[in-house]
Amino acid sequence: MSVLLYAPMVNVNEEQMNLVEWHKQPKEFVNKGELLATFETTKSTYDFHATDPGFFVPLVEAGSQVTVGEVIAALTDQPNEDIQNLLSVETKTEEAKPQSLQQTADNRWTRKAEILAQRHNIPPQEMERRVSADNRITEEVVQAYLQQKSTTAEKQANQGFSNATERILILGGGNVACLVLDILARIPQQTAVAILDDNPALQNTTIMGVPVLGNLDRAKSLFDQNFFDKAALAVGILPTRRELFERLTTLGIPFVNIIDPSAIIGVNAGMGTGNMIMAFCRLGPESQIGDNNFLSAYVNIEHHNKMGSHCTFGPGVAMSGGVTIGSSVRFGTGIYIEPRLTIGSNSVIASGVTLTADVPDNTVVRAKANFHN
Amino acid sequence: MQSVPALEWHLYQQMYLIRRTEETLLDLFSQGLLFGTVHTCIGQEAIAVGVVNAIDKSKDVIWSNHRGHGHFLAYCDNIEGLIAEVMGKETGVCRGIGGSQHLHYNNFYTNGILGGTVACAVGSAMAEKKKNSGAITVVFLGDGAMGEGIVYESLNMASLWKLPVLFVLEHNQYAQTTPTSLAHTGDLSNRPKAFGIETREIKADNVISVNRLAQECVHKVRTQQKPLFITMHTYRFAPHSKGDDVRPAAEIETAKRSDPLTHMRWALAQINERRVASIENEVDMRIIEAVETVKQQLVLAPEMFFAGRQP
Amino acid sequence: MTTYLGSLQLHLQQLLSVDSTVLVMGEDILDPYGGAFKVTKGLSTKFPDRVITTPISEAGFIGVANGMALRGLKPIVEIMFGDFITLGADQIINYAAKFAAMYQSALEYHLVIRMPVGGGRGYGPTHSQCLEKLFLGIPHITILAPSIYHDPGLMLASAIQQPGPVLFLEHKLLYSQELITPANSPFAVNLSDESFPLVRLTNNTEKTADLTLITYGGALWLPALLQKMAEEEIWLDVLVPSSLNQKAHPTLAVSASHTGRVVIVEEGAGPFGWGAQIAYDLQHAMLNRLTAPIAVIHAENTIIPATQALEQLHLPNLQKIEQKIYEVLS
Structure with missing residues (x-):
């Protein structure tokens, strides 16, 4: 899509600046983000990068004074494209262009639309071409533009004013x-x-x-x-x-894995969804766990382990490698598990137990030394 | 043997009790058992005892001030409640929260800020008049408080609205360390006259004459439903609070020659010295027992106090 | 249709009729004048014994009211202009606010001090202020400020029946205004069911709000602001508490956690005010969930000029608030 480029606001106190140099030749193809021009204000120089890919059409000469917001160049889709259409839209709406929120808003823009456009760095003239039926630029117009343009990553940012998270x-x-x-x-x-x-x-x-x-x-x-x-x-x-x-x-509601930043997830370790992994947990390499497991702090699931879903762990459960655990197993606090054991589904392992043998399904493993009795 | 009316024995007993209680408080202060401040009325007891025994304690209202232990004890005789309050114990009349200068018991109120109590007293007189309770209000103020503007606003309203309030000026010649001559001009006892308030004046070294004058004034205030202002000339023998006395020693010694307590004791002892001794002994024992009891008591639990704070 | 003034007059009449312990005092409150803002008009004719005109002695008559309140009456005191409350500050701070806690006594104590506050009338530096800030940090005072969305008379009736002292702020621009109710408002109005309600307004019930606006008292710019923001597609969740010196109402944090953007407006001058405290409470309740820093708008930090053009610029106004909203949203 062909676009116009505008002189940017470099310094809030200066409306005028010097365009020192164009870094591309006319009609040369420019990639998005490439250095295109250098400006100079009384305070600093400023490098200007292409906002879009396209064929470069300079509209002011290097060395000239430009005003913030002034059209300085175009980037066209085709090498010899006629840019008169672009420019005619520009001249028609020049006064209406919202440069900053300090200016009085044009009646055609709602403030919400203007703020949204600014947040998403949408050039104002993009919107000017998409006015609503009553010739207004509303939130809906901006949202429609964003919907059309957005990548997956941007999509989440498009929900009104919500955060991009x-x-x-x-x-x-x-x-x-x-x-x-x-x-x-x-x-x-x-x-x-x-x-x-x-x-x-x-x-x-x-x-x-x-x-x-x-x-x-x-x-x-x-x-x-x-x-x-x-x-x-x-x-x-x-x-x-x-x-x-x-x-x-x-009901179709997706669940999320919540993983404390201090937890360590090893190479080729994997998990389903809806798992809660608290601070200082570790999921060793090549281990797989299912959905909706709850790992309290300091749970160590070693390498090459397999575990089903809905298991809950108290803090400090540590297992060796190659252990297989079914689903809906309840672990207490401070449990050690020897290598290559199998623990069946729906079992309960009491706090303080050291497991040295397989546990069948539906089994309750009690602690040998119970300090309360 | 001449007979002494029961009232006079009672007045002596109360003056003695106030004197000994305050001396005890000063001792406790010296021993470090008492935190905060103590303003004693040692030397001025005849006013507290003479005036408070002239009112109807069942309904009349008293407003006192920072120097209010004497008024309080003459009103309710609650030694233990006072000592506990000053020592910050939960059994104090205000659970140790108000302390020496902020006491409240039945119809008795004090506040540590000078002058404002006079306006409150005018308000309570107005309330009692509106309620037709027949109660009058007595407010004690010092010559220092006569520097506060609110006192004159209050005198004006009391007279304007014909309110049953008896103003008692305890003129002890000093505001903390400043003699009246450096703080006031003109005659303090004349000032209320400008508001159309009837005034009286007396040298307060004889509790019986103070009491007689107070009875007459209370009666007048109650029956005529208008204010009256008594100036009582007195002298405080102890410092303002503790260790802040700059008055000439000779002046204090001269003043002590008109100690109302000494005078009355001498007079009563001429008639029945054994009874005087027995009254004093009984009071001494009560105070000793009260101090011992209070020492064992606790400070209000923090959760009890802070439960009352605003969210 | 009831005005702010009409509601106060009506409820004062009713209060004096039903409760013989209530009395009203203040300067120039007798008929035919009926008080500087006419709130007590007609009262002294109906209740000559319980409407007391006072000398110009604010300290003195607040003190008298204190004495009456301690002895079981329920005085409602009018301070002619809220600015004069400084004269009675000792009686409020060292007496009224302290009695119950200082005496540790369950004494019955009812006292309301009504005062017209605020600018916008060209009364100049000493007759236009919002001085409630001076009392907001003092424990055991209740400070109430009914807005045009509250029923001030009803609040006054509740205020005198609760433990005092209560400072009751009436913005002087509101007296002549019609009260705005859910029935006659162009925008949605909700009142919480507390005695001193929190009003919640929005200019779009269907959309998620973009910004939380918190204010109290005068705020006569509110209806116009809601309209203007609706035209700009900016959806406001406006919260108007009527009880000022308490922790931020939980609904404030709920709203702020939805919008992540908060503007607080108060008419008092300069910093260290109510807005700063609410902002503190909110940031405390919100942890890191604010999208933009909380903005507080207050009157400029200087005296209130008498000349109209400068007074308008001095006080929070529609333009200032609008601009701040755009800033916080950007």
Whole structure:
């Protein structure tokens, strides 16, 4: 798409500057991001890079004084393209062009549209060609442009004013929510947008700055409204975790893996979705875990291990390599597991146990030394 | 043997109790058992005892000030509540939170800021008048407080609205360390006259004459439903609070020759010295027991106090 | 249709009718004048014993009201201009606010001090101020400021029945205005069900709000701002508390955590004010969830000029607020 290039604002106090040099020849093809021109203000020099790919058409001469916002060049799709069309749109709307928010807004632009365009670095004239039916440039016009243009990465930034991050809905507002929010606070790419909990006392409060917006049943409608991207279960109790995960997955709600930045994920290690991995955990190389597992701090899953889904771990469970674990296994705190053992599904391993033999399905392994009795 | 009316024995007993309690507080202060400040009225007891025994304690309202232990004890005789309050114990009349200058018990109120109490007193007189309770209000103020503008706003309103309030000026000649001559001009006792308020004046070294004048004034305020202002000339023998006395020693010694307590003791002892001794002994024992009890008591639990803070 | 003034007049009449312990005092409040802003008009004719005109002695008559309140009456004191409250500061801070806590006594104590505040009338430096900042940090005072979206009379009636002292701020530009209710507002208005409600306004109930705007009291620019922002497709979640000296209402944090962008507007001069405290509370509740720094708009940090053109520039106004909203959104 052919575009016009404008003299940029280099220094807020100066409207005029000197275009010292063009770094390309007329009609030469320029890639996006290549150095195109050098400007000089009273304070500094400024390198100007191509905003789009295209054939270079200079419209002012090197050495001339230019005004901020003035058209200085075009980048065309074709080598000998007629740029009169581009320029005629430009002259028609020159006065309307919003240079900065300090200026009085043109009536044709809504402020929202203007602010959005600025946030996404959309050249104003791109919008001028896409006015709405009543000759206005509205949020809808800008959004439509962004939808059309966006790559996957940009898409998330296009939701009105929301951040360019993965929006996480937290399910459960108890203590585990604090754990999850604490991790998310340290992950710039993921943001908790809201919490759902069935406890009426929590409604309309905030937990660590995140609002509680209703009970768990609301997840589906919030997802349908594109309110969040993925859900995370802030629940520590195994049967509840499993039930919620399965119910909401059936409704089409995607879950996210929440992984503390201090956790180490080895080479070729893999996991499904909806896993919670707390601080200082390790998933060794070539190990695979399923969905919706909850690993408290300091859980070490060594190399070449296999694990199903919905398992919960207390802090400090360490296993050797080659261990196979089924699904819905509940581990207490401080457990050691010898190499190459198999632990069957729906089993419970008590705190402090050292496992030296296989555990069949549906087995409860109790600690030998129980200090309470 | 001449007979002495019961009231006079009672007045002596109260003056003695106030004197000994305050001396005890000063001792506790010296021993480091008491934190904060103590303003004693040693030398001025005849005013507290003479005036407070002239009112109807069941309904009349008293506003006192930073130097209010004497007024308080004459009003309610609660030695233990006072000592505990000044020592910061939860059994104090304000649970140790108000301290020496901020006491409240039934219809008795004090505040550590000078002058403002006079306006509050006018307000309580107005309330009691609106309620037709028949109660009057007595407010004690010093010559120092006569420097505050609010006192004159209050005198004006009390007279304007014909309110039953008795102003008692305890003119002890010093505001902390500043003699009246450096702080005031004209005659303080004349000032209320400018507001159309009837005034009286007395040298307050004889509790019986103070009490008689107070009875007459209280009666007048109650029946005529208008204010009255008494100036009581007195002298404080102890420092303003502790260790801040710059008055000439000779002046204090001269003043002590008109100690109301000494005078009355001498007079009563002429008649029945054994009874005087027995009154004093009983008071001494009460104070010793009160101090021992209070020493064992606790400070208000922090959670009890801070529960009252705003969110 | 009721005006701000009408609501106050009506509820004062009702209060004096139903509660014989309530009385009203202040300067120039008797009929036929009925007070500088006419709030007490008609009262002294109906209740001659309980409407007391005072000398010009703010310290003195607030003190008298203190004494009356301690003895079981419920005085409602009018300070002719809020600026004069400085004269009564000792009685408010060292007396009224301290009685209950200082005496550790469960005394019944009711006192409301009403005061017209704010600029916009050309009254100049000493008759136009919002001085509530002086009292906001003092414990055991309740400070209320009904806006045009509240019912000021109803709030006054609740205020005198709760433990005092209460400072009751009436912005003087509001007296002649019609109250705005959910029924007559062009935009959605919601009131919380507290005695001193939080008002929540939005200029678009269907869209997610772009920005949280928090203000109180006068704020006569609000209806126009909502309209203007709607034209610009900027959707506001406006929160108007009526009780000032408490921790930020939880709804403020809920709204701010949705929008991530907050503008606070207050009419008091300069820094160290209510807005700064609300901003503190919000950042505390929000951790790192703010998209832009919280902006606080207040009157300029100098005296209020009498001349109209400069007074307009001095106070928060539509243009300033609009500009700040754009800045925070950008």
